Amino acid sequence: MPDLLPGAENFPRTAVLSEQVHRVLGLNPSAFTGPGTNTYLLGAPGGTPLLMDTGVGLPEYLDLLKAHLAREGFRPLTRILLTHVHGDHIGGVADVLGEFPGIPVHKFPWPERDRAYDLSLEPIVDGQLFTGDGYTLRAVHTPGHAQDHICYYLKEERALFTGDVILGVGTTVIPQDGGNLTHYLDTLRKLQTLDLARIYPGHGPVIDTPREKIAEYLAHRLQREQQILSELSGGRHTVEEMVRSIYREYPERLYAAAGQSVLSHLDKLESEGRVAREHGDPPRFTLLD
Ligand SMILES: [Zn+2]
Numbered sequence: 001m002p003d004l005l006p007g008a009e010n011f012p013r014t015a016v017l018s019e020q021v022h023r024v025l026g027l028n029p030s031a032f033t034g035p036g037t038n039t040y041l042l043g044a045p046g047g048t049p050l051l052m053d054t055g056v057g058l059p060e061y062l063d064l065l066k067a068h069l070a071r072e073g074f075r076p077l078t079r080i081l082l083t084h085v086h087g088d089h090i091g092g093v094a095d096v097l098g099e100f101p102g103i104p105v106h107k108f109p110w111p112e113r114d115r116a117y118d119l120s121l122e123p124i125v126d127g128q129l130f131t132g133d134g135y136t137l138r139a140v141h142t143p144g145h146a147q148d149h150i151c152y153y154l155k156e157e158r159a160l161f162t163g164d165v166i167l168g169v170g171t172t173v174i175p176q177d178g179g180n181l182t183h184y185l186d187t188l189r190k191l192q193t194l195d196l197a198r199i200y201p202g203h204g205p206v207i208d209t210p211r212e213k214i215a216e217y218l219a220h221r222l223q224r225e226q227q228i229l230s231e232l233s234g235g236r237h238t239v240e241e242m243v244r245s246i247y248r249e250y251p252e253r254l255y256a257a258a259g260q261s262v263l264s265h266l267d268k269l270e271s272e273g274r275v276a277r278e279h280g281d282p283p284r285f286t287l288l289d
Contacts, residue, residue, distance in 0.1 A: 011035035014068045017206060018157060020044055020134040022072065024065050026055025028088055034169035034203040037088045039065070040161060042154070045073040047133035052081045052152065052161055053202065054092030062095045076100055081130065081137070082107040082121075083163030083202060084146040085114060093119055106130070108141060110148035113178065124150055137161075142191070144184025145172050151191070159198040160191065166213060168204020171220075173257065174264035181221070181264040182271060188218050221265075228265050232275065232287040239263055239282065 015023045026037035037056065043049035049069070055061045069077075077100045083089055085107070093105055094117075106122045107114070114121055126141035136155040143149055145164045152161040164172055165187060174181050191214050199207035207213050224246075231242045239259050247258045266285055269275035278284045 011205070013064055016072070017200070018159075020156065021154070021159070021200065022049075022068065023200075024061075024068050026053075026088065026092065027058050027061050027064065028056045032170070032173075033088055034167070036203070038200070038202055038204075039092075040200060041068070041074065042135045042137065043074070043132050044134045046075070048075045048078040050079045050081060050130065050132060051077050051096065053083055053089040053163070054080060054096050056088045057091035057093075057095055059095070061092055062099060065096070066099065077103055078132065079103050079130070080105045081124075081150075081152065083151070083161070084108075084149040085110050085117075086146060086164065089163065089202065090117055090119075093117065108139070108148040108150045110146070110178070113148070140190070140194075142187040143180065144182075144187045145174060145179055147178050147180070147183070149187075153194060154200075157198060158195050159200055160194060160196055160210065161200045161202075162191075163202040165191070166199055166201055166207065166210075166217060168199075168201040168207055170203065171261075172217070173260060176260065176263065179264060181268040185218065185221060185268075188214055188221075192218075224261065225265050225269070228262060228269070229274075229287065232285060236278065236284045236286040238284055239266070242285075 013025045017023055020043055022041040024039050026039055028036040037053060039055055040052040041049045080093060080096060104122045105119055106124050108124045124139050128139040130137040138153040140151045140153055142151045142165050149163055149165060151163060151165055174184055196210035199210045201207060227246050228242060231237055231245055239262050242262050243255050243258045266275055270277055274288055276286050276288050
C-alpha cells in the first residue's frame, strides 16, 4: 500500500529524495499548507541526522518521524534547523525535543515572535554553515514572507531548501504582520544568483526547474503590480474594489487572501512614492505621478 495522506493524494507521508535528503510530512493538509508542511532529514542512514522544520505539532507527526528514523536506520537527531517562526514550521519543536532532549534548535532571531514558543533558540547568522555526514548547509537570510526567514543551500546537491519563499504548491503569502513585498522581491533576486539544480520547498513536491520557477515567481508579482497600477490609473480605489476587478474570475472565498496580496503591493508602491493612501475606513489609494 502506498503510504499516502487523505486529502493529499499522491503525496507520500515520507519519501527518500536523495542520498542525504528525506522528507517527512507534517500531516497538516489544508487550503493554506497544501499536502501539509514538509520537514526534512539531512544525512545518510546510519549517521546522525539533523531535522529541518517540525510541522505544526501533531502527535502523529512525531510517531511518523520516529518510525521513519528507525526504518531507515538513522541514529538519534543531533539538531533542529528552522526556516521561520510560522506555526506550521516551528510548532512541533517542543514535541521533537521531548523525544530528543537537549539537542540545539537553530533559528534566525525574531524576538517579538520567538518568545511565544518558550524555546531556547540558537541564533543563526546569514552565511552560517551546518555540516554533517554527507552534507554542507549554508544559511541564506531570505526576508519577505517573514522577516526571520532562512533558506538553506545544500552544497553537495546545489539544492535550496526554500521554506515558504518558493512553494511546490500554491502561492507565497506576504502577510501584513512581518511580511514585506520589497524584501521578498529582493530575496527572489538574491536566489537567482545561486547555482541551483533543485528546490526542496516547505510545501509540495520537489522542484527540478529552479531557475524557471524563481523567474516565474518574479514575473507573477511584477504582472500583479502592473494590474494594480492599471486599476489605479482609472481613479482612486479601495483594496476590495481592486480585488473584485483583478480577481473577478476567481471564487469569492479567495478574496481575503487576494486582498492581503494587493495590500502588500500597495505598501510597496506607497514606500516607493508611487501611490498615496487616503486614510479612511476603508482607505483609498491613488496613483502619484
Ligand atoms: Zn510561513
